[in-house]
Structure formats: structure tokens, C-alpha cells
Amino acid sequence: QTGKTFGLIGVAGYIAPRHIHAIKETGGNLCAALDKFDSVGILDRYFPEASFFLEPERFDRYLYKRQRQGNPLDFISICSPNYLHDAHIRMALRNGSDAICEKPLVLNPWNVDALEQLEQDTGQQIYNILQLRLHPAIVALKEKIEKESGKMYEVDLTYVTSRGKWYQESWKGDIAKSGGIATNIGIHFFDMLQWIFGGAQQSTVHLHQADRAAGFLQLKKARVRWFLSLNFDDIPQPARGNGFQTYRSVTVDGEEIEFSNGFTDLHTQSYQHILSGHGFGLDDARPSISMVHEIRNSQPQGLTGDSHPLLK
């Protein structure tokens, strides 16, 4: 039992249940939640006592009153659309709470700098969920690469995760709100790759559409050809014929890294990690935010040079 108190923003959404579960599993108490949508019956299963707010103004008032009474919430978990993270982190820190924020922490590198200032002003911390860094297969790969110095690896990243028509109609399909596919879907992998193989030195975008993006990255220790898609038709055979909706492959020098299992409960582990004082902060979040910002603002070059083998 940590006895930590939590608030949660975006409680009616897709990812919120993993946070609610993680709060429960780590012995915390969800005291208050906010969403502009009221389909939040999940609260009864975990925290029936939680206060619920439909309006940010009233949630903010609740947080402010708690702080004034010397009892601020320890953490606010942020599961809202990407473009609102920055504002919601501010609401948390200004009211005396630390923030635990979903990926991407923010959309632009300069937003990270401004949040750093806010941390200094308030004395509160900002943590980012980067759950792939806790995946056992990824941790093992990082350890292996660290042991073999001086080598340049050839990496292919393919991630096809099919989404229905709703995706493009929602905030996720709006580049101003989600950052587009490379930001919203790709950031997990760009963070993971730069964490393992070192920072980005050069980035080329070959293709950048609403539902597909591809490019090349020169990292310190790897040459990466990447391809991301939301389109079922891009799932390679035989996976597509077998009805799989998602295809995920990372090869290093032609060798497949097996990490299809071990995804369950990485949010709970992320919370354990934060509560034990090891959470990922602004400096951890910064490199991949810079990478996706550059990708978002690059002119696609077409399928030339080092483009991904599936696109040739």
C-alpha cells in the first residue's frame, strides 16, 4: 500500500483503464477524475468513491482546494489527446501534483523546455509513460548492444496496426491534435531505438500520409529503415491471411527480435517504476519528441535510397 493519491484526466478513453488498474495494483487511491465524456462506469469497478468532473474548471477548483488545505493529490495521470497534454500537465503541477503523462508527452521540443521551467517553478515532477523501455526483450537487446561497442547495425522496423475508419475521424487522425502517425504510433519505437542505439544523427522521410509513413534514420550505432501503417492491406502475408490485425517486426542485422509477448501490465510496471523514484522524466522524453517533430516537418523524398524493403 503506497497510500498515494491520484487524479486522472481522460478517464473515459481507451488507455485510461490501464492507468486505473495500475493505480489499484500499486496500492494508490484514485480520488478524482475528469473527462468531457461521461461514459465512466469503470470507476465503480475500481474506485467507487472517486469524484468525477465533466468540466476542467471544476476539476481545477477541486485540485486547488485540496492544495490550499495542504492535501494536494500526489499524482495526476494524463490520458487525454496528445495536444492537451501540455495544458493538463500545467494544471497538475500548478495544483501541487506530479504528472504521469501518456506518450507523446508533448508534440514539440520547445514544449519540453517550457515544462522544464514549470518543474523548476513548482518543484513538482513530470513523468512520461515509455513502457517499451520496461519490456524484458527490449531491455535484453539494449544490454547486448551496449556490450558490443564500435559496431554499426542494420535495423528494419515494421509496425502495421490496422485501424478502422473511426481513426481518421477522431482526434488521432488530425495532425494538429495527434501529431500524425509517426508521432502518435511511431514514438514508442523511435524512443526505443534511440534508447538502444543512441541518438539520431540524420533523418530522411520517404513517405508521410495519413495512414502510412516511412523513412530512414541514422542513429549513433544503427541504420534504421522504418515503416509504420494503419492499413490492414500492409500486413504482410502470411500474417494477413491468418487474420492478424497487427504486425510488428524489428530486425537487427537480419535477426528478428521477438517481443510480441510481455506487453501486459507494462503500465503497472511503469507506475511501480515511478513510485520507486525511477520514472522517466523530461530528459528521457526529449530525444524522441525531437525525432518525431523533425519527421513531421520533413518533406517526403519518395521511395529512394534507404527506403524500407516492404515498400520497394
Ligand code: NAD
Ligand atoms: P481516447 O480518445 O480513447 O481517450 C481520450 C479521452 O480524453 C476521451 O475520453 C476524451 O473524452 C477525453 N478528453 C478529450 N478532451 C478532454 C479534455 N479537454 N478534458 C478531459 N478529457 C478530455 O484516446 P486514448 O487512445 O485513450 O489516448 C489517450 C492518450 O494515451 C493519448 O496521449 C495517446 O497517445 C495515449 N496512448 C498511449 C498508449 C500506450 O501504449 N502507452 C496507447 C494508446 C494511447
